[in-house]
Amino acid sequence: MARTVGQSAAPPRPARGRPAGTGAAAKKRVAAPNGETGTKILDAALNLFVQSNYWSVTIKDIGRATGLNTAMIYYYFQDKEDLFRATVERAVKHAFVEFETRTNNTQSAEEVISGWLDTHIEQLDLIRKFVKISLDYASSNNRIIRIDKAISAFYDHERTILTAAIKSGIAQGYFRLVDAEQMARFISTFLDGVMARSMVLPKFDAIEAINELRGYILGQLLI
Amino acid sequence: MARTVGQSAAPPRPARGRPAGTGAAAKKRVAAPNGETGTKILDAALNLFVQSNYWSVTIKDIGRATGLNTAMIYYYFQDKEDLFRATVERAVKHAFVEFETRTNNTQSAEEVISGWLDTHIEQLDLIRKFVKISLDYASSNNRIIRIDKAISAFYDHERTILTAAIKSGIAQGYFRLVDAEQMARFISTFLDGVMARSMVLPKFDAIEAINELRGYILGQLLI
DNA sequence: GTCTATAGTCGGATAGAC
DNA sequence: GTCTATCCGACTATAGAC
Numbered sequence: 312m313a314r315t316v317g318q319s320a321a322p323p324r325p326a327r328g329r330p331a332g333t334g335a336a337a338k339k340r341v342a343a344p345n346g347e348t349g350t351k352i353l354d355a356a357l358n359l360f361v362q363s364n365y366w367s368v369t370i371k372d373i374g375r376a377t378g379l380n381t382a383m384i385y386y387y388f389q390d391k392e393d394l395f396r397a398t399v400e401r402a403v404k405h406a407f408v409e410f411e412t413r414t415n416n417t418q419s420a421e422e423v424i425s426g427w428l429d430t431h432i433e434q435l436d437l438i439r440k441f442v443k444i445s446l447d448y449a450s451s452n453n454r455i456i457r458i459d460k461a462i463s464a465f466y467d468h469e470r471t472i473l474t475a476a477i478k479s480g481i482a483q484g485y486f487r488l489v490d491a492e493q494m495a496r497f498i499s500t501f502l503d504g505v506m507a508r509s510m511v512l513p514k515f516d517a518i519e520a521i522n523e524l525r526g527y528i529l530g531q532l533l534i
Numbered sequence: 535m536a537r538t539v540g541q542s543a544a545p546p547r548p549a550r551g552r553p554a555g556t557g558a559a560a561k562k563r564v565a566a567p568n569g570e571t572g573t574k575i576l577d578a579a580l581n582l583f584v585q586s587n588y589w590s591v592t593i594k595d596i597g598r599a600t601g602l603n604t605a606m607i608y609y610y611f612q613d614k615e616d617l618f619r620a621t622v623e624r625a626v627k628h629a630f631v632e633f634e635t636r637t638n639n640t641q642s643a644e645e646v647i648s649g650w651l652d653t654h655i656e657q658l659d660l661i662r663k664f665v666k667i668s669l670d671y672a673s674s675n676n677r678i679i680r681i682d683k684a685i686s687a688f689y690d691h692e693r694t695i696l697t698a699a700i701k702s703g704i705a706q707g708y709f710r711l712v713d714a715e716q717m718a719r720f721i722s723t724f725l726d727g728v729m730a731r732s733m734v735l736p737k738f739d740a741i742e743a744i745n746e747l748r749g750y751i752l753g754q755l756l757i
Numbered sequence: 758g759t760c761t762a763t764a765g766t767c768g769g770a771t772a773g774a775c
Numbered sequence: 776g777t778c779t780a781t782c783c784g785a786c787t788a789t790a791g792a793c
Contacts, residue, residue, distance in 0.1 A: 324590070328769025329783045348776085364673045366589035367547070369768060380778050385770065442730070446669060449734045450587045466735065493746055497724075500743055503734075504727025507665070511672045511726075512689065520723055523716055527754070551787025552765045571758085593787065603760055608788065 323453040331390050349387045351377050357398045361440045365395055365447050396458050399448065402441050403461045407468065409434050414472055420480030421529065424498075427472060428525050431502055432518050439517075441465065442506040469499050477532070486532040498528060554613050572610045574600050580621045584663045588618055588670050619681050622671065625664050626684040630691065632657050637695055643703030644752065647721075650695060651748050654725055655741050662740075664688065665729040692722050700755070709755040721751060 355376040359368045370391060374381040388394040413430045414423060431438055445462050473495035480486035501524050509517040578599040582591045593614060597604040611617040636653045637646060654661055668685050696718035703709035724747050732740040 325784090326769060327785050328767080329771070329781095331770060362673075363675050364587075364589065364670075366587065367674075370770085371768075381769085382771080382779085383777065386776070391769070442734075443673070445734045446730065447587075447673075450585075450666070450670075451590075452586050462734065496743065497746060497750065500727040500731050501724045502727070503731045504723040504725070507669065507730035508723055508726045511665075511668045511685065520719065523720060527720065527750070531750070531753075548766095549787065550767050551785085552763095552789070554788065556765075556789070592785085594785095604787085605761085605789080606759065609758070614787070 323451075326391065348377075348379070348383070352379070352384060352387055352394070353398055353401050356394055357402055357440060357444075360395070360398060360447070361443050365444075365451070392453075392455070395444075395448075396455055399444055399458050400461045402437070402444065403465050406434065406437055406441055406465060409437065410468065410472070420476045420483065420485060421533070423476035424473065424480075424528065424532075425525060427469075427476075427498075428502075428521050431505075432521055435517055438502075439506045439509065442503060443510060446507075466499065470495050473498055480532060485534065487534055489531065494528075494531070498524065549614065571600075571602070571606070575602070575607060575610055575617070576621055576624050579617055580625055580663060580667075583618070583621060583670070584666050588667075588674070615676075615678070618667075618671075619678055622667055622681050623684045625660070625667060626688050629657065629660055629664055629688060632660065633691065633695070643699045643706065643708060644756070646699035647696065647703075647751065647755075648748060650692075650699075650721075651725075651744050654728075655744055658740055661725075662729045662732065665726060666733060669730075689722065693718050696721055703755060708757065710757055712754065717751075717754070721747065 352373065356368070356373050359372055359376060370381050370384050373379075373384055373394075377383075384394065388397060410427075410430060413426050418426065448458055448462070470492075474491045477486060477489065477491040477494050481488055481491065502521070505515075505517050505520045505524075508520075509515045575596065579591070579596050582595055582599060593604050593607050596602075596607055596617075600606075607617065611620065633653060636649050641649065671681055671685070693715075697714045700709060700712065700714040700717050704711055704714065725744070728740050728743045728747075731743075732738045
């Protein structure tokens with residue numbers, strides 16, 4: 312984000328509380344978080360992070376939500392940031408699975424685009440969670456390559472699917488000759504707006520907005 | 535935001551650190567924050583809140599940024615939350631001033647709508663700040679009536695201007711007969727998407743996106 | 758109005774028993 | 776794998792001198 316005032320960028324402050332790496336432990340995660348407990352922690356953490364935000368949720372909150380002792384969190388994850396990273400990656404993976412299921416069988420270009428919007432309606436909560444934690448992560452000033460990649464992967468995937476569908480529709484003579492990349496970006500940006508606005512204004516009707524988008528888009532595309 | 539998991543909503547936790555109202559002070563703000571120093575604090579606070587977020591910014595950060603002692607913050611504001619409230623209200627007020635200046639002299643309906651987009655391009659940074667702190671506030675789970683009102687006022691103002699312009703254009707025969715409310719919501723939602731996406735993806739070209747929106751909108755409206 | 762100093766509290770992370 | 780107990784640091788807010 313552009314900074315307009317001549318303040319020096321704040322370097323990432325170390326987390327509050329006892330500094331990590333103080334003790335003698337070798338600092339390796341003992342268990343891969345794929346078992347029952349690790350997954351339970353990830354699910355609870357995601358919901359807590361989404362309900363408020365990364366900085367407001369404490370390790371003790373996650374312990375309470377899972378019925379686990381706080382020390383258990385550190386048995387499965389290196390630290391709070393590592394837990395957040397795993398949470399983001401898991402959310403993206405979930406969203407992907409839904410998307411792939413949707414776009415798996417070959418469909419007409421119009422069905423792909425409309426199906427994409429349907430996915431956003433059906434998976435509204437999941438995608439809003441993804442956007443929410445992406446926004447939180449963006450304001451953390453602490454880049455983590457794996458998280459950057461997970462977020463980019465989501466948007467790249469979206470762009471790829473939409474662009475291909477639009478180009479295909481044009482090639483087959485169903486769609487008007489539009490700039491496919493631009494149109495895909497337009498759809499994607501609007502969908503982000505739906506997610507953002509439904510966070511800020513609880514009365515906002517996200518489904519209605521998506522359906523209105525569908526009308527505009529198809530009106531533009533269909534010959 | 536809808537909660538899908540059966541966890542009880544976390545009640546707002548009291549702020550960390552020493553509890554407010556512990557001491558004997560009468561707890562009234564001594565000075566109205568309109569003087570030089572109060573304004574300086576507000577400006578610095580806004581920029582810091584936007585650069586990262588409410589929970590990561592400390593009173594000491596604001597002290598450093600202003601060159602003031604931390605105790606001075608509490609001389610001008612009741613507590614951190616009160617400072618945040620004043621910051622939001624100030625940002626909204628700023629944005630309003632810009633908008634009013636723009637929409638002051640009578641113009642054609644097309645000019646009003648296009649001018650609105652121009653305002654978003656020219657005041658991109660200011661409006662993004664507003665959206666950013668609105669999003670942060672939305673995830674605070676701690677409603678403050680004055681902040682709710684300030685945020686709603688912004689969106690209501692936007693809706694009013696756009697709807698009126700579209701209706702006027704229709705009445706005067708320049709625009710197609712569209713649902714004015716729906717179209718205004720569409721524009722407004724897309725603009726939110728532009729702001730959100732430019733936070734998440736630094737490479738995103740917000741100005742280009744707004745100009746593309748202009749093309750779509752005028753294409754829809756103009757006969 | 759501005760500062761120094763510090764109280765009171767909370768949260769992240771660890772050690773080590775079982 | 777799970778828990779108890781606790782350390783250490785960071786934070787908000789205050790008291791009170793000047």
